[in-house]
Amino acid sequence: MEALVRGLWNDVKGVELGDFPVMTFAEAERRYGSDKPDLRNPMELVDVADLVKSVEFAVFAGPANDAKGRVAALRVPGGASLSRKQIDDYGNFIKIYGAKGLAYIKVTRTRERPGRYHQPGGEVPERGHCRSDP
Structure with missing residues:
Protein backbone atom coordinates (compact mmCIF):
# COMPACT_ATOMS: atom_id res chain seq x y z
CA MET A 1 0.00 0.00 0.00
CA PRO A 42 5.13 16.22 19.71
CA MET A 43 4.03 15.42 23.29
CA GLU A 44 4.75 11.86 24.40
CA LEU A 45 3.97 9.92 27.56
CA VAL A 46 6.96 9.35 29.82
CA ASP A 47 7.14 6.40 32.20
CA VAL A 48 7.75 7.68 35.75
CA ALA A 49 6.99 4.57 37.81
CA ASP A 50 10.58 4.35 39.05
CA LEU A 51 10.25 7.85 40.52
CA VAL A 52 7.09 7.15 42.52
CA LYS A 53 7.49 3.56 43.73
CA SER A 54 8.32 4.65 47.27
CA VAL A 55 5.91 7.57 47.75
CA GLU A 56 3.07 7.21 50.25
CA PHE A 57 0.47 8.38 47.72
CA ALA A 58 -1.15 5.02 46.79
CA VAL A 59 -2.54 6.32 43.50
CA PHE A 60 1.07 6.46 42.24
CA ALA A 61 2.80 3.82 44.35
CA GLY A 62 0.20 1.09 43.72
CA PRO A 63 0.51 0.90 39.94
CA ALA A 64 4.24 1.71 40.09
CA ASN A 65 4.85 -1.42 42.16
CA ASP A 66 2.48 -3.64 40.15
CA ALA A 67 4.10 -5.53 37.27
CA LYS A 68 0.98 -4.88 35.16
CA GLY A 69 0.60 -1.25 36.28
CA ARG A 70 1.88 1.93 34.72
CA VAL A 71 2.49 5.46 35.91
CA ALA A 72 3.12 7.85 33.05
CA ALA A 73 3.46 11.61 32.81
CA LEU A 74 2.82 14.07 30.04
CA ARG A 75 5.09 17.11 30.09
CA VAL A 76 3.00 20.09 28.99
CA PRO A 77 5.16 23.10 28.05
CA GLY A 78 3.52 26.19 29.56
CA GLY A 79 1.15 23.98 31.55
CA ALA A 80 1.92 25.77 34.82
CA SER A 81 -0.28 28.62 33.58
CA LEU A 82 -3.35 26.36 33.38
CA SER A 83 -6.01 27.22 35.95
CA ARG A 84 -7.42 24.67 38.38
CA LYS A 85 -10.71 24.76 36.45
CA GLN A 86 -8.96 23.98 33.16
CA ILE A 87 -7.13 21.05 34.76
CA ASP A 88 -10.40 19.80 36.30
CA ASP A 89 -12.04 20.02 32.86
CA TYR A 90 -9.24 17.85 31.41
CA GLY A 91 -9.75 15.42 34.29
CA ASN A 92 -13.45 15.14 33.48
CA PHE A 93 -12.66 14.69 29.79
CA ILE A 94 -10.31 11.75 30.31
CA LYS A 95 -12.89 9.97 32.47
CA ILE A 96 -14.83 9.41 29.24
CA TYR A 97 -12.00 7.06 28.25
CA GLY A 98 -11.95 5.11 31.50
CA ALA A 99 -9.37 7.06 33.51
CA LYS A 100 -10.20 7.45 37.18
CA GLY A 101 -8.79 10.94 37.40
CA LEU A 102 -5.92 13.26 36.63
CA ALA A 103 -3.05 13.92 39.02
CA TYR A 104 -0.72 16.76 38.22
CA ILE A 105 2.39 18.58 39.35
CA LYS A 106 2.91 22.19 38.37
CA VAL A 107 6.54 23.19 37.95
CA THR A 108 7.16 26.91 37.73
CA ARG A 109 10.34 28.89 37.57
CA THR A 110 11.07 32.53 38.30
CA ARG A 111 14.27 34.39 39.10
CA GLU A 112 13.32 34.51 42.77
CA ARG A 113 12.20 30.87 42.91
CA PRO A 114 14.27 28.71 40.55
CA GLY A 115 12.02 25.68 41.03
CA ARG A 116 8.59 25.81 42.68
CA TYR A 117 6.47 22.67 42.74
CA HIS A 118 2.76 22.37 43.41
CA GLN A 119 0.79 19.15 43.60
CA PRO A 120 -2.54 19.27 45.40
CA GLY A 121 -3.21 16.39 47.74
CA GLY A 122 0.01 14.46 47.33
CA GLU A 123 3.75 14.27 47.48
CA VAL A 124 6.04 15.85 44.93
CA PRO A 125 8.89 13.67 43.65
CA GLU A 126 12.39 14.78 44.55
CA ARG A 127 13.27 18.06 42.91
CA GLY A 128 16.05 16.45 40.90
CA HIS A 129 13.44 14.53 38.93
CA CYS A 130 11.46 17.55 37.76
CA ARG A 131 12.57 20.42 35.62
CA SER A 132 10.96 23.56 34.31
CA ASP A 133 12.13 24.42 30.82
CA PRO A 134 10.88 27.51 29.08
Whole structure:
Protein backbone atom coordinates (compact mmCIF):
# COMPACT_ATOMS: atom_id res chain seq x y z
CA MET A 1 0.00 0.00 0.00
CA GLU A 2 2.82 2.39 0.89
CA ALA A 3 4.52 1.80 -2.47
CA LEU A 4 1.22 2.44 -4.29
CA VAL A 5 0.61 5.77 -2.52
CA ARG A 6 4.21 6.92 -3.05
CA GLY A 7 4.02 5.91 -6.72
CA LEU A 8 0.75 7.78 -7.29
CA TRP A 9 2.07 10.98 -5.70
CA ASN A 10 5.26 10.72 -7.75
CA ASP A 11 3.47 9.95 -11.05
CA VAL A 12 0.59 12.42 -10.69
CA LYS A 13 2.16 15.33 -8.81
CA GLY A 14 5.89 14.71 -9.19
CA VAL A 15 6.26 14.64 -5.41
CA GLU A 16 8.68 12.15 -3.82
CA LEU A 17 7.22 11.19 -0.44
CA GLY A 18 10.02 9.00 0.87
CA ASP A 19 9.48 6.27 3.43
CA PHE A 20 6.49 6.44 5.76
CA PRO A 21 7.23 6.38 9.49
CA VAL A 22 6.40 3.00 11.02
CA MET A 23 6.00 1.96 14.65
CA THR A 24 4.64 -1.10 16.35
CA PHE A 25 1.29 -1.15 18.14
CA ALA A 26 3.12 -1.53 21.48
CA GLU A 27 5.40 1.45 20.80
CA ALA A 28 2.47 3.67 19.76
CA GLU A 29 0.53 2.75 22.92
CA ARG A 30 3.58 3.29 25.15
CA ARG A 31 4.62 6.64 23.64
CA TYR A 32 1.23 8.19 22.81
CA GLY A 33 -1.42 6.15 24.61
CA SER A 34 -3.10 5.40 21.28
CA ASP A 35 -2.73 2.90 18.45
CA LYS A 36 -3.29 5.73 15.95
CA PRO A 37 -1.32 8.70 17.28
CA ASP A 38 -1.33 12.11 15.63
CA LEU A 39 2.40 12.50 15.02
CA ARG A 40 1.97 16.25 14.47
CA ASN A 41 1.60 16.51 18.26
CA PRO A 42 5.13 16.22 19.71
CA MET A 43 4.03 15.42 23.29
CA GLU A 44 4.75 11.86 24.40
CA LEU A 45 3.97 9.92 27.56
CA VAL A 46 6.96 9.35 29.82
CA ASP A 47 7.14 6.40 32.20
CA VAL A 48 7.75 7.68 35.75
CA ALA A 49 6.99 4.57 37.81
CA ASP A 50 10.58 4.35 39.05
CA LEU A 51 10.25 7.85 40.52
CA VAL A 52 7.09 7.15 42.52
CA LYS A 53 7.49 3.56 43.73
CA SER A 54 8.32 4.65 47.27
CA VAL A 55 5.91 7.57 47.75
CA GLU A 56 3.07 7.21 50.25
CA PHE A 57 0.47 8.38 47.72
CA ALA A 58 -1.15 5.02 46.79
CA VAL A 59 -2.54 6.32 43.50
CA PHE A 60 1.07 6.46 42.24
CA ALA A 61 2.80 3.82 44.35
CA GLY A 62 0.20 1.09 43.72
CA PRO A 63 0.51 0.90 39.94
CA ALA A 64 4.24 1.71 40.09
CA ASN A 65 4.85 -1.42 42.16
CA ASP A 66 2.48 -3.64 40.15
CA ALA A 67 4.10 -5.53 37.27
CA LYS A 68 0.98 -4.88 35.16
CA GLY A 69 0.60 -1.25 36.28
CA ARG A 70 1.88 1.93 34.72
CA VAL A 71 2.49 5.46 35.91
CA ALA A 72 3.12 7.85 33.05
CA ALA A 73 3.46 11.61 32.81
CA LEU A 74 2.82 14.07 30.04
CA ARG A 75 5.09 17.11 30.09
CA VAL A 76 3.00 20.09 28.99
CA PRO A 77 5.16 23.10 28.05
CA GLY A 78 3.52 26.19 29.56
CA GLY A 79 1.15 23.98 31.55
CA ALA A 80 1.92 25.77 34.82
CA SER A 81 -0.28 28.62 33.58
CA LEU A 82 -3.35 26.36 33.38
CA SER A 83 -6.01 27.22 35.95
CA ARG A 84 -7.42 24.67 38.38
CA LYS A 85 -10.71 24.76 36.45
CA GLN A 86 -8.96 23.98 33.16
CA ILE A 87 -7.13 21.05 34.76
CA ASP A 88 -10.40 19.80 36.30
CA ASP A 89 -12.04 20.02 32.86
CA TYR A 90 -9.24 17.85 31.41
CA GLY A 91 -9.75 15.42 34.29
CA ASN A 92 -13.45 15.14 33.48
CA PHE A 93 -12.66 14.69 29.79
CA ILE A 94 -10.31 11.75 30.31
CA LYS A 95 -12.89 9.97 32.47
CA ILE A 96 -14.83 9.41 29.24
CA TYR A 97 -12.00 7.06 28.25
CA GLY A 98 -11.95 5.11 31.50
CA ALA A 99 -9.37 7.06 33.51
CA LYS A 100 -10.20 7.45 37.18
CA GLY A 101 -8.79 10.94 37.40
CA LEU A 102 -5.92 13.26 36.63
CA ALA A 103 -3.05 13.92 39.02
CA TYR A 104 -0.72 16.76 38.22
CA ILE A 105 2.39 18.58 39.35
CA LYS A 106 2.91 22.19 38.37
CA VAL A 107 6.54 23.19 37.95
CA THR A 108 7.16 26.91 37.73
CA ARG A 109 10.34 28.89 37.57
CA THR A 110 11.07 32.53 38.30
CA ARG A 111 14.27 34.39 39.10
CA GLU A 112 13.32 34.51 42.77
CA ARG A 113 12.20 30.87 42.91
CA PRO A 114 14.27 28.71 40.55
CA GLY A 115 12.02 25.68 41.03
CA ARG A 116 8.59 25.81 42.68
CA TYR A 117 6.47 22.67 42.74
CA HIS A 118 2.76 22.37 43.41
CA GLN A 119 0.79 19.15 43.60
CA PRO A 120 -2.54 19.27 45.40
CA GLY A 121 -3.21 16.39 47.74
CA GLY A 122 0.01 14.46 47.33
CA GLU A 123 3.75 14.27 47.48
CA VAL A 124 6.04 15.85 44.93
CA PRO A 125 8.89 13.67 43.65
CA GLU A 126 12.39 14.78 44.55
CA ARG A 127 13.27 18.06 42.91
CA GLY A 128 16.05 16.45 40.90
CA HIS A 129 13.44 14.53 38.93
CA CYS A 130 11.46 17.55 37.76
CA ARG A 131 12.57 20.42 35.62
CA SER A 132 10.96 23.56 34.31
CA ASP A 133 12.13 24.42 30.82
CA PRO A 134 10.88 27.51 29.08
